[in-house]
Amino acid sequence: MRLTEEGWFNFLSYGDPGIISVGRLPLELCKIIGSSTSLIRMRHDYALKSMHKHRLRPAHFGMLPISIDLGRVVQQRDNHLSFFFYENVVFGGWIQTVIKTDNSGNELWVATFHVSSAPEAKRYAKKHGIIRPEKW
Numbered sequence: 001m002r003l004t005e006e007g008w009f010n011f012l013s014y015g016d017p018g019i020i021s022v023g024r025l026p027l028e029l030c031k032i033i034g035s036s037t038s039l040i041r042m043r044h045d046y047a048l049k050s051m052h053k054h055r056l057r058p059a060h061f062g063m064l065p066i067s068i069d070l071g072r073v074v075q076q077r078d079n080h081l082s083f084f085f086y087e088n089v090v091f092g093g094w095i096q097t098v099i100k101t102d103n104s105g106n107e108l109w110v111a112t113f114h115v116s117s118a119p120e121a122k123r124y125a126k127k128h129g130i131i132r133p134e135k136w
Contacts, residue, residue, distance in 0.1 A: 008061040015044035023065035035101040042110040054114035067097040073132040084121040
């Protein structure tokens with residue numbers, strides 16, 4: 001079940017629980033980064049870092065699972081996948097989400113979540129190649 005904006009607000013404000021599930025990675029993408037699980041999780045402290053460092057609001061966090069489900073995918077490192085999603089209705093820009101698997105391949109974590117740009121999305125695609133195009 002996806003968190004509502006209120007759910008994100010409560011997670012960000014109170015950190016209860018300290019870790020949440022943000023979605024599932026398709027199995028074909030799990031294989032690429034060597035993950036034995038498809039469940040993607042996010043720690044409260046990282047969500048706070050994203051808010052403060054990248055000036056995100058709770059409303060942005062609702063885009064996190066959408067970017068994973070529908071975004072362009074590139075592999076920047078062996079155990080990392082970057083998702084780029086262009087949202088033009090509310091925020092009018094690119095969202096980048098990076099997920100990574102731990103060294104054992106037993107866990108998937110949100111490693112980066114922030115607003116990006118068209119040149120950045122283009123640069124990643126050119127440098128690393130596109131594994132999955134955007135799903136419009």
